[in-house]
Amino acid sequence: MRMTKKILLRLSFFCLVFGFGLIVLPKDAYAMCPCARAYLLEEYWFLDDEAGDQNAVSGWNSGATAQDTDITGVAKETNFRLRIETQETNGNDEDFDFLAQLEYAESASSCSDTGVTWYPVSGVSAKVIYSTSSNFTSPVASSERLIVSDAGGPSFVAGEIVDDRNPTADKGAYVDQDSEDEWVLQFTASAANETPYKFRITDNGSTTNWTYAGCPTATTAVAATTTLTQNNWQLYVDAAALNPSDPWGNPNLGEKGIMTSLPISNDPLDRGDNIRLRMTVQVSGATLAASTEDFILQYRETNDCTDGGTWTDVDTTAGSGIWKFYDNTSVTDDTQLATTILTGSDKVGRYNESDPTSTNPVEVLFTPEDFEWDWNVEYNGNAEAHTYCFRMAINDGGASPLHAYNATSYPEVETRPGAGDQMRHGNFFTTNVKRGFSWAD
Numbered sequence: 444m445r446m447t448k449k450i451l452l453r454l455s456f457f458c459l460v461f462g463f464g465l466i467v468l469p470k471d472a473y474a475m476c477p478c479a480r481a482y483l484l485e486e487y488w489f490l491d492d493e494a495g496d497q498n499a500v501s502g503w504n505s506g507a508t509a510q511d512t513d514i515t516g517v518a519k520e521t522n523f524r525l526r527i528e529t530q531e532t533n534g535n536d537e538d539f540d541f542l543a544q545l546e547y548a549e550s551a552s553s554c555s556d557t558g559v560t561w562y563p564v565s566g567v568s569a570k571v572i573y574s575t576s577s578n579f580t581s582p583v584a585s586s587e588r589l590i591v592s593d594a595g596g597p598s599f600v601a602g603e604i605v606d607d608r609n610p611t612a613d614k615g616a617y618v619d620q621d622s623e624d625e626w627v628l629q630f631t632a633s634a635a636n637e638t639p640y641k642f643r644i645t646d647n648g649s650t651t652n653w654t655y656a657g658c659p660t661a662t663t664a665v666a667a668t669t670t671l672t673q674n675n676w677q678l679y680v681d682a683a684a685l686n687p688s689d690p691w692g693n694p695n696l697g698e699k700g701i702m703t704s705l706p707i708s709n710d711p712l713d714r715g716d717n718i719r720l721r722m723t724v725q726v727s728g729a730t731l732a733a734s735t736e737d738f739i740l741q742y743r744e745t746n747d748c749t750d751g752g753t754w755t756d757v758d759t760t761a762g763s764g765i766w767k768f769y770d771n772t773s774v775t776d777d778t779q780l781a782t783t784i785l786t787g788s789d790k791v792g793r794y795n796e797s798d799p800t801s802t803n804p805v806e807v808l809f810t811p812e813d814f815e816w817d818w819n820v821e822y823n824g825n826a827e828a829h830t831y832c833f834r835m836a837i838n839d840g841g842a843s844p845l846h847a848y849n850a851t852s853y854p855e856v857e858t859r860p861g862a863g864d865q866m867r868h869g870n871f872f873t874t875n876v877k878r879g880f881s882w883a884d
Contacts, residue, residue: 482531482532482533482652482654483529483530483531483532483541483646483652483653483654484529484530484531484532484653484654484656485527485528485529485554485643485644485653485654485655485656485657485658486528486529486530486591486656486657487510487511487527487528487589487590487591487657488510488511488525488526488527488528488589488642488657488659489502489510489511489524489525489526489588489589490502490503490508490512490513490514490523490524490525490659490661491503491523491524491525491526492504492505492523492524493521493522493523493524493576493578493627494578495578496578496579496583503523510589510590511657513639513659513660513661513662514660514661514662515661515662515664516662516664516665517630517661517662517663517664518630518663518664518667519629519630519631519632519634519663519664519667519729520629520630520631520632520730520808520809521629521630522574522576522627522628522629523627523628523629523661524625524626524627524628525545525625525626525628525642525659525661526585526588526589526604526623526624526625527543527545527623527624527625527642527644527657527659528589528591528621528622528623529543529621529622529623529624529644530597530620530621530622531597531617531618531619531620531621532619532654533652540613540647541613541614541617541646542610542611542612542613542614542646542647543602543610543611543614543622543624543644543646544563544609544610544644544645544646544647544648545563545564545609545610545624545626545642545643545644546561546562546563546564546642546643546644546645546648547561547562547564547570547571547640547641547642547643548560548561548562548640548641548643549570549635549638549639549640550638550639551639551641553641553655553658554641554642554643554655554657554658555650555653555655556641561643561645563609563610563648564609564626564628565609566607569631569633570630570631570633570634570635570640571628571629571630571631571634571640572628572629572631573605573606573607573608573609573626573627573628573629574606574627574628574629575606575607575627576606576627579604579606581603581604581605581606581607581608582603582604582605582607582608582611582612583603583604583605584601584602584603584604585601585602585603585604585622585623585624585625586601586623587599587623588623589623591621597619597620597621598619598620598621599620599621599622599623600614600615600617600620600621600622601622602614602622602623602624602625603624603625604624604625604626605624605625605626605627606626606627609626610647611624624644630661630663632730634663635663636663636664636665636666637662637663637664637665637666638662638663639660639661639662640660640661640662640663641658641659641660642658642659642660642661643655643658666729667728667729667809668728668729669726669727669728669729669730669731669735669809670726670727670728670846670847671724671725671726671731671736671837671845671846671847672724672725672727672845672846672847672848672849672852673722673723673724673725673834673835673845673847673848673849673852673853674723674724674725674787674813674849674852675698675699675722675723675785675786675787675788675813675852676698676699676720676721676722676723676785676852676853676854677690677696677697677698677699677700677721677784677785678690678691678692678696678700678702678718678719678720678721678854678856679691679718679719679720679721680718680719681717681718681719681769681771681819682719683771683773683774684773684774685774685778685780685781685794685817686780686781686782686784687719687721687784687817691709691710691718692708692709692710693708693709693710694708696709698785698786699851699852701855701856701857702855702856702857703857704828704857704858704859704860711828711856711857711858711859711860712822712856712857712858712859713822713826713858713859714822714823714824714825714826714858715821715822715823716821716822717769717819717820717821717822718819718820718821718822718856719817719818719819720740720817720818720819720820720833720854721784721785721815721816721817722815722816722817722818722833722835722854723785723787723788723813723814723815723816724738724792724813724814724816724835724845725811725812725813726807726808726809726811726812726813726814727809727811728809729809730806730807730808730809731803731806731807731809731814732806733802733803733804733805733806734802734803734804735802735803736802736803736837736838737799737800737801737802737803737837737838738798738799738800738816738835738836738837738838739756739757739798739799739800739835739836739837739838739842740756740757740795740798740818740820740833740834740835740836741754741755741756741757741833741834741835741836741842742754742755742757742765742766742831742832742833742834743755743831743832743834744765744829744830744831745830745831745832746830748832748834748848748850748853748855749848749850749853754834754836754842756798756842757798757818757820758823759797760796760797760821762823763823764823765822765823765824765831766820766821766822766823766824766831767820767821767823768795768796768797768798768818768819768820768821769796769819769820769821770796770819771796771819774794774796774819775794776794776795776796776797777793777794777795777796777797777800777801778793778794779791779792779793779804780792780793780794780815780816780817783815784815785813785815787813788813788814788815789807789808789812789813789814790805790806790807790812790813790814790815791804791805791814791815792804792814792815792816792817793816793817794816794817794819795816795817795818795819796819798838799838800816800838816835818833820833822858824858826858826859827858827860828857828858828859828860829857829858830855830856830857831855831856831857831858832853832854832855833853833854833855833856834848834853
């Protein structure tokens with residue numbers, strides 16, 4: 444204890460005489476000397492959309508938010524930017540290795556709140572992370588962008604704009620100066636909904652001699668819900684492979700190409716024919732976690748897939764329904780797809796010869812992303828002309844519709860006209876629509 448008191452007294456004396464240049468202390472001694480400590484101020488900030496470079500963006504929500512204004516309704520897993528200005532206010536001339544470390548706290552009353560836990564922003568496993576930007580390559584030197592009220596005051600020292608690190612680089616001899624650092628951030632799925640998060644800068648974790656005159660706050664949005672929308676599709680000839688490669692028809696029917704009875708080269712279905720339906724479902728609103736939803740395939744005879752009528756589940760392979768699943772002995776039912784083949788598909792679903800399916804095998808983001816499914820079905824109806832639509836439904840103990848269906852998102856097929864359909868020398872009808880003369884086409 445006596446030795447400690449002697450050291451402190453000597454340091455106090457050194458601090459008193461240091462200003463006259465009588466004694467030169469090593470750097471570590473300066474850190475213990477109150478007269479040599481920096482005094483840091485956090486005062487101004489800007490919350491931005493994640494778009495363009497530092498001069499192209501002008502505030503959160505497409506410029507609707509001004510400097511030093513908190514923001515609300517921030518969606519999870521969506522990038523935003525936070526720029527904070529700091530000042531050194533003590534005027535010492537010592538290089539004290541200032542490393543601007545961004546920290547956050549949930550539901551804090553202020554940036555000086557000691558009753559909450561403050562966490563440094565990291566790149567993984569946290570409620571707030573720094574996140575990769577497509578608009579710049581980190582790091583970028585910051586320019587003076589924030590409007591500081593004390594014009595003619597501290598000179599500016601460039602900070603950093605980053606998306607891959609925390610803290611930013613050492614600012615060196617930071618004396619009576621100000622600087623701006625900016626991070627690209629994202630709330631993760633584990634962040635609480637409708638909750639304010641405050642942000643502050645520390646000196647690599649230390650708050651000694653800090654004043655927080657400004658304390659930016661970003662509040663998360665209400666809980667997002669996942670929306671599933673049937674989107675794209677294509678008809679394929681069955682194959683002894685997980686991925687079919689031969690589109691139905693001659694010439695090939697393209698994506699969203701309806702199998703009509705005419706021209707006859709479309710090869711409309713006969714009883715006992717099977718066909719592969721490749722379909723996509725788009726995810727929006729909130730990310731669909733892996734192993735979340737399983738599905739049922741349904742059909743309806745109609746000329747208008749959107750008419751709101753009753754849908755029927757596709758029957759089992761051994762069933763007697765008009766449409767039933769087909770057993771391809773070369774491909775295992777409920778197998779996860781290896782690749783996608785439809786335009787706009789981002790993730791894989793499963794190949795199915797039965798339903799309900801197993802759950803979605805991978806996570807699908809809300810950005811939006813589409814995930815792709817493959818159904819093998821057989822026509823088991825009569826030898827007459829009919830028009831059928833297909834849709835996917837959610838298995839929830841029953842078969843609830845997806846949240847939305849685009850008007851052109853229903854696979855649609857017609858069956859081959861039979862003798863009973865032929866009228867007026869071949870003019871026939873399919874599900875109450877006159878088609879033409881099959882013998883002429």
